[in-house]
Amino acid sequence: MSKGRLEAFTDGVIAIIITIMVLEMKVPHSADLAALSESVPVLSAYVLSYINVGIFWNNHHHMMHATGHIDGRALWANLFLLFWMTLIPFVIRWIDEAGLVALPVAAYGVVLFMAAVSYTLLQWAIVARNGRSSALAMALGSDVKGKLSLVIYAASIPLAFYQPWISIVLYILVALIWLVPDSRIESTLK
Numbered sequence: 001m002s003k004g005r006l007e008a009f010t011d012g013v014i015a016i017i018i019t020i021m022v023l024e025m026k027v028p029h030s031a032d033l034a035a036l037s038e039s040v041p042v043l044s045a046y047v048l049s050y051i052n053v054g055i056f057w058n059n060h061h062h063m064m065h066a067t068g069h070i071d072g073r074a075l076w077a078n079l080f081l082l083f084w085m086t087l088i089p090f091v092i093r094w095i096d097e098a099g100l101v102a103l104p105v106a107a108y109g110v111v112l113f114m115a116a117v118s119y120t121l122l123q124w125a126i127v128a129r130n131g132r133s134s135a136l137a138m139a140l141g142s143d144v145k146g147k148l149s150l151v152i153y154a155a156s157i158p159l160a161f162y163q164p165w166i167s168i169v170l171y172i173l174v175a176l177i178w179l180v181p182d183s184r185i186e187s188t189l190k
Helices: 004-023 033-038 040-065 072-086 088-098 102-130 135-140 144-162 164-178 183-189
Strands: none
Touching: 004 040, 004 072, 004 088, 033 040, 040 072, 040 088, 040 102, 040 164, 072 088, 072 102, 088 102, 102 135, 102 144, 102 164, 144 164
8 A cells, every 4th residue: 555645634734734723823912012021922832843743744654654555554644643642732722721630741741652652553553564674664663863862751740740841851852862863764855
């Protein structure tokens, strides 16, 4: 099965996610710095979320270039990934409405954790279809970055109930880990 439709569909959904994220942001009601400063938490959540969506898209793009073929398992795993990514605008809005408090911040972590889980499932489905000697399987190796990200996201969820800012710092940490495209997969493109 060709991967072209999966890539095109994913690109379209991610474009819609980014559009919804920015449309959900409220414009300050006045033209002074005080009004703008009230928007800093949601602007920060938007920036972090935009970066996270971009990271998923960028790494998905590179993974597809290292992929020969896909099958139904990969299609479903990709839909599972997109499902969790479509919830990012919802949790940003919740954080905007409720503030940086435990439950919305933890929910943001659940969404990011499940998106990372589903990305991992997508990788596994693609490797299962293309074989352990495929370019993607060889590039992934033991996937330390992926496993570390899952552990950090999992830890961030209960930590939000202790101190939401700790969770935010952990979300930023994972984004920093992945900000540069995965060099293991990048090397398969040469």
